[in-house]
Amino acid sequence: MATETQSYIGKRMKRPNAVPRLTGFEKYTDDIQMPGMLHAAYVNSTYAHARLAGIDTSEASAIPGVVEVITAADIPEYARNDSAMDRTFFFLASERVTFVGQPVAVVIATDPAIASDAASLITVDYEPINAVVHGPDAIAKEAPVIRPERQQEKPDQHPNLSAETVFEQGNVEQAFANAAATSDFTMTTASVHQGYMEPRSVTAAPDPTGGLTIWTATQGQFAVRTAVSQMLRIPETNVRVEPVTAGGGFGARFMLFEPLVGWLALRYTKPVKLTITRTEDFAGTTPAPEKVISVQLAADSTGKFTAVRGDLTFNTGYFSKSPFEPAALMLGSSYRIANYAITTREVFSNRSGTGAYRAPGLPQVAFALESAIDDLAHKLGISPLEIRRRNAAAGGDLMFDGAEWQPFDPQPLFDEVERSPVWSEPTGPNEGVGIALGLRRGFTDSASANVRLNADGTVQVVVGSMDLTGTTTGLTQIAAEVFGIPPEQVQVTTANTETAPHAGRTGGSKILYTVGNAVIEAAGHARQQVLAIAASEMEVGTDDLELQDDRVTVRGAEDHFLTLSQIYTRSTQPGTQYPPVFGHGNQANSVKAAAVSACVARVRVDPESGHVDIIGMMTVQDVGRAINPSEVEGQIRGGVLQGIGIGLYEGLIYDEGGQLLTGTFMDYTLPRTVQAPSIDVVLIEDPSPHGPFGARGVAESPIIAPAAAIGNAIFNATGARMTELPMTPERVWQAIQAR
């Protein structure tokens, strides 16, 4: 690539929005205060499965400051929909509760503390039913039925089976019969929470014309508007979503109770805020599902993979949102395997729903597959790096769903692994090294943007996408590069649903990949308009003009120029012949670029306690083009650390009755800086043909491989193979005992 001609792409620019966030100035949803605002608090089920026999709200209602206590009896018929598959469309339980933390009532008060006090005084009469909390148990014959309505809909299958999909090709039986080595594991992986720092919060305010404004930190504001409009039966034009800065999203933060809060605001014709507690967030939102993944892998004597069998069970809880299909696809699509038979299913249980968490399902699937690969390498006496070199898929290969991988080449990543001291240095006593591959097919969306000139000659970029990860910085650099002015003169704004050009949801590693292209087009369009005005005003051809810094200059005549501010004036003054500078870009980038990374972990295991110390960590990723290397490296380190959390620490733990036992950060171990090792990041820039300046999605790939790499490193150090996530010290100690 002709990168040397680029002025701002590839530069380590600081985030424009870093200072407000780091100084506490940034406003989050719970910071919103309005005159007359009411505060809501949930009353949540304390049973995982029970019939609701009655709710006594009298004591709570009598507290001064309590406006009303709402139960299912008070909500509209359309909101009393037990068959809803998404909590957004499920206000309150009416006849049955199906998970601990399911809302059964909501208190409205003039003060949040009063609402909490009142909520604690509501007594609910539960008639308990047997609960089932683990995936395989849920589809056992005697399991309690989670969704009775499904029995009528699908009488031929187990009522707790949500869906099942098979990917099949070739002759798997024969391949296993002829194999030189096989591997066979069943991995159990815990449900993990996205662990964003800001608990979920929504504020809604009505206006006198029947309109409704919703303030929410969402990854998809347009989707929220549609959901609220559909749920409350009001036109979309009456719903405005104001996207608020999110304190972390990671795939979880789309929508949860926006329609309910909107309905409350309309009911009282006052602003209403509902902020849930950390414990409510752990118990009732959309964590990544618990999974049981069986994998069998066969190879010939050269280490070439010949077949894979897989059986995956995703425990989706009460609501159906698990990534059971796309995740199962990666139980082998990252390698060239001719014969495969993969069955994947989603099952209902007495837990809250599940949802997306950064590279949904893939860290756990990689843990299973990459452990099996490691095992085969060990059995065949081939280096774990070499066996991956020989089998890794590349651009042009087919995935298990028949789609072709877009261009990518994993071999340069393996070269970088070989060069890394984390991989190559000798290991000391109780030390081990492990590797895993993190491959993901990116998502796509259509996207639009507009670019206009401000009076002072700066450039305003308006988009509809939420910035979760620093995309504002990248889009700023893209606009600056295309327009030809320094990034300091560019401001990127996310507008609300009323004014923003459409963008898809922030997720699937695709905002820079899709909105970036729209910004390129819009900035180019605006630049052409600027040059046309300048050419006309200075009576030269546009080819004779240069746009740099704050002005358009006639080439070779430095004194002959117009500033961007002057161009603004001349295109906006009364009676002007020039239209205002207004560039637009609208793109449909439908090509799903591949995002590939490799991760190496180096551990030291205390064999007496099972404690695992990560003494080296390295991730190499093909990012296509690093628009801002600092942002890219930071995003990769964050992903690796979350992968370490999934590998060693994190898991929502329920007792057999379905009580959540990890309801705070005292019990749920989200890795913090003390647990964060130094992480080497190596960037490879093999441009994607369709991304802006060759960029590929960055966000999801780096979370995929770390847990698997750590598991393989533990095996290398101890000879003990880990089959459960998280790999807690006790489990490591047990595995060492069982060797």
Next chain:
Amino acid sequence: MYPAEFDYHRPGSVADAIKLLQDNPEAKLLAGGHSLLPVMKLRLAQPTALIDISSLSELSGVSEDGDALVIGANTTYHDLMNSSVIKNKLPVLAEASDLVGDVQVRNKGTIGGAAAHADPASDLPAVLLALNAEFKTVGPSGEKTHKATDFFVDMFTTTLEPEEVLTEIRIPDVSNVAGATYLKFAHPASGYAIVGIAAVKTASGEVRAAVTGSVPIAVRLSAVESEISGKDLSDDNIAAAAEKATEGMDFVGDIHASDEYRAHLTKVYTKRALKKIAG
């Protein structure tokens, strides 16, 4: 996370605090607040009143009294880590304090608060047991002194009466301490001890050890002590003594570690702690 409603008092003296305790039977004393306030926010504790003794200067500070160290109940972990007297005479208290919680907890949490709260996974109780600490309490009937082995009764239970205030902790015979350590296997989220072992060697040849975290309340490892008593701290003797660490003990398993694993770690960390004081 709003706690239930409560009254707030800030007495000017220990005597006033005792009076407030007498007048408010459902009240709790507030020192650093780092154990109490989180459970109040979760509404697991709902005291009707908080009696804030955190600013009572008569409860603060570290001083020497002959061969004893006297530590005011309000002394924070941060104070212990930075006290020159502690660092010179009894560094194990500074080292153990450095392992407690995080910076915020160490800045606010107090030695007296931790002892009175008697969390089964708290660090300092094990150290205080191994140091033969004495606990001075003041109540309506006057002053009392308790030995550490008497003070800690059970999970979240001490000999402290509802109307009494723990005022100071006294470590006797400091010059006789020839070696002391505290080692812990911490839970990564809370920082609390899954297992913590304190061990002390005296100039007169006595070895004392105590465990916290794996058992209902911090307790002396008496079987270990009698096994190693009168013997040199050779690797073999230490290994034999550490094997006794589970003798007569009840281990408490939970979601973070099973009872079997805690028992095992108790042996491992007893061995390591004894090796450390063996030098």
